[in-house]
Amino acid sequence: MQSWALFATSTPGEKTPLGVEIDPTLAWGSRDGFAAAFEYAVLFPLAGLDNPAQHLLAKPAQLARVRLLYRF
Numbered sequence: 001m002q003s004w005a006l007f008a009t010s011t012p013g014e015k016t017p018l019g020v021e022i023d024p025t026l027a028w029g030s031r032d033g034f035a036a037a038f039e040y041a042v043l044f045p046l047a048g049l050d051n052p053a054q055h056l057l058a059k060p061a062q063l064a065r066v067r068l069l070y071r072f
Contacts, residue, residue: 015047033070
């Protein structure tokens with residue numbers, strides 16, 4: 001997914017491109033009610049998330065999550 005700001009003046013970097021995000025998920029489920037999922041996400045920030053006033057560049061952000069489930 002790629003995100004853009006509607007107005008460049010509403011972002012810290014005063015640019016419209018915000019970032020690109022990738023969100024893959026691996027999921028497994030069994031017939032007896034057990035399920036598991038591994039979710040990962042990474043955001044690659046673009047110029048709109050930089051802060052040139054403070055000389056800061058946005059860095060990539062990541063998330064990893066494991067979900068375990070038992071349905072009864």
